[in-house]
């Protein structure tokens with residue numbers, strides 16, 4: 308099944324546009340897991356099981372694993388998601404971007420080693436740096452367009468031929484780069500005006516929209532600006548606000564994560 312088919316299915320079956328981000332910071336994971344040799348995997352597995360019925364995607368961020376030499380635990384959580392939730396797209400957040408021969412290796416890393424449905428990439432090095440990923444006909448790439456961070460403005464807002472650079476990226480991906488029909492773009496929830504501009508350029512292409520929760524993006528403005536006519540079109544990511552939700556009385560970390568995930572899904576659904 309292609310990435311896009313899977314995503315369409317998950318939007319429908321889970322009635323959710325929420326992407327649960329897996330950014331496992333060992334300093335923040337619960338005390339009881341910390342001593343274990345596979346603590347990162349166990350933490351992520353508990354979060355995945357607690358939130359799967361509220362999620363249209365899971366997005367592990369590779370740096371949290373690689374910085375500790377814990378890629379084996381990233382492999383474990385990716386294969387766990389594939390095995391137990393085969394209908395939920397697995398987004399590998401790696402923000403790759405390199406020349407073609409190296410990109411071929413990054414594509415193998417994302418799609419063979421981690422078996423991800425889709426990987427995040429930077430457009431900065433141009434078409435031939437993205438093309439190797441598109442050789443994988445059923446897998447996708449999500450290209451950084453208007454990122455959620457303030458510093459994204461340094462380059463993405465530069466005027467080129469009368470339009471900000473991020474709009475050129477949106478047009479390029481929608482009109483030229485999407486040769487396998489599996490591409491998407493990243494636009495931050497912290498930039499709802501730009502989200503609407505991008506949606507107007509790209510039609511129904513899916514968007515990964517990080518920035519709600521810990522980064523303070525406005526859910527109502529995000530959904531209204533980025534949704535398609537069908538009321539879908541987005542994987543709205545929240546990581547820290549779910550992973551490290553403060554437990555209320557009687558809750559453990561999984562119950563707290565589940566509560567926040569359900570609340571976030573429901574708030575998103577209110578504006579679809």
Ligand SMILES: O=C(O)c1cc(=O)[nH]c(=O)n1[C@@H]1O[C@H](COP(=O)(O)O)[C@@H](O)[C@H]1O
Pocket residue numbers: 328330368400402427453454455456493494495515517518519520521522544545546547548
């Ligand atoms: O590509 C991404 O996922 C991404 C793009 C972007 O523009 N902004 C952004 O925050 N992200 C990622 O989305 C996640 C946001 O995490 P929280 O701020 O904790 O919800 C992190 O894994 C970031 O690396």
